[in-house]
Amino acid sequence: MDPFVYNAAPGRVVFGHGTMAQVGAEMERLGLKRALVLTTPQQDADGRKLAELLGEKCVGTYAKATMHTPLAITEEAMQLAKTLNIDCTVALGGGSTTGLGKAIAYRTDLPQIVIPTTYAGSEMTDILGETKEGIKTTVRSPKILPEVVIYDVDLTLGLPTSLSATSGMNAIAHAVEAVYARDRNPVISLMSVEGIRALASALPVIVKNPQDKTARSDALYGAWLCGVALGAISMSLHHKLCHVFGGSFDLPHAETHTVVLPHATAFNEEAVPDLLAPVARALGTQKAGQGLFDLAQKLGAPIRLADIGMKADGLDRAADIATQSPYWNPRPFRRENIRKVMQDAFDGVRPG
Numbered sequence: 464m465d466p467f468v469y470n471a472a473p474g475r476v477v478f479g480h481g482t483m484a485q486v487g488a489e490m491e492r493l494g495l496k497r498a499l500v501l502t503t504p505q506q507d508a509d510g511r512k513l514a515e516l517l518g519e520k521c522v523g524t525y526a527k528a529t530m531h532t533p534l535a536i537t538e539e540a541m542q543l544a545k546t547l548n549i550d551c552t553v554a555l556g557g558g559s560t561t562g563l564g565k566a567i568a569y570r571t572d573l574p575q576i577v578i579p580t581t582y583a584g585s586e587m588t589d590i591l592g593e594t595k596e597g598i599k600t601t602v603r604s605p606k607i608l609p610e611v612v613i614y615d616v617d618l619t620l621g622l623p624t625s626l627s628a629t630s631g632m633n634a635i636a637h638a639v640e641a642v643y644a645r646d647r648n649p650v651i652s653l654m655s656v657e658g659i660r661a662l663a664s665a666l667p668v669i670v671k672n673p674q675d676k677t678a679r680s681d682a683l684y685g686a687w688l689c690g691v692a693l694g695a696i697s698m699s700l701h702h703k704l705c706h707v708f709g710g711s712f713d714l715p716h717a718e719t720h721t722v723v724l725p726h727a728t729a730f731n732e733e734a735v736p737d738l739l740a741p742v743a744r745a746l747g748t749q750k751a752g753q754g755l756f757d758l759a760q761k762l763g764a765p766i767r768l769a770d771i772g773m774k775a776d777g778l779d780r781a782a783d784i785a786t787q788s789p790y791w792n793p794r795p796f797r798r799e800n801i802r803k804v805m806q807d808a809f810d811g812v813r814p815g
């Protein structure tokens with residue numbers, strides 16, 4: 464066994480069906496009385512229902528959470544939080560809403576309760592990605608990690624199959640990077656492979672039958688494991704490329720992860736095939752990169768950057784940005800390597 468360091472992140476997880484009803488009790492357990500409910504514009508009605516559920520424990524709602532956590536939105540929400548004199552946030556939604564709650568917590572150290580409605584997994588990490596002037600950067604801090612995460616399987620039953628597929632692939636991306644991370648450890652590797660297995664098994668069932676509660680439960684379980692994995696390790700090439708495409712080109716978050724993942728994985732698979740072999744087995748294939756590409760196709764998810772808003776004339780700039788401040792990666796790379804990976808993702812070429 465190679466030497467390793469394992470840090471267990473603190474936090475409370477409540478998992479099951481109908482568990483959103485426990486949010487008030489979780490506030491009481493923490494001694495909290497003045498919550499600001501956060502959602503996206505698309506989930507405003509759901510946020511208002513949550514506010515009604517909380518009653519006097521909710522002092523306001525903010526329904527402008529936005530993809531990639533732009534600084535302007537955070538500053539507006541911060542002003543409202545100050546005006547309302549809140550003592551916590553309750554984020555209901557996917558990665559955009561969770562990100563806003565994290566941004567507020569990073570600046571105020573206020574407690575967070577997160578109720579995920581997708582498979583993003585970011586609720587289990589101490590990582591905040593923010594966008595300012597077209598550049599997305601990340602920061603880590605104990606203040607960013609939510610105090611309570613409430614997983615309610617029932618909230619995912621209405622998640623469209625297209626978003627189920629891409630947010631699930633996004634979660635898988637967290638775990639794939641965890642197995643070859645510089646600071647990987649055997650505990651997180653086990654959780655990562657199990658998370659990938661659970662999602663890879665559940666997502667095809669969900670696409671065929673969105674109301675399958677067993678598959679929905681398995682997918683949310685997998686997303687939780689993948690989120691824990693990302694929260695315990697440092698990110699590499701895949702996340703760097705996605706941060707560039709999202710922050711600088713405003714590509715949709717989950718879709719970008721879905722398209723880029725097979726290609727970044729295949730690139731690293733040439734250098735660390737032993738580390739990615741368990742991922743391939745979890746996918747039921749010989750090669751991890753190819754298995755991820757085939758899974759995305761099977762789910763009807765996008766496989767080309769060209770289909771999710773990327774322009775061919777932006778690839779050179781994207782490669783420049785990605786290599787200006789690169790993340791550590793198990794396979795060293797140069798600009799021409801990254802440009803090739805980006806081109807393959809743009810064209811939707813099956814790895815290998």
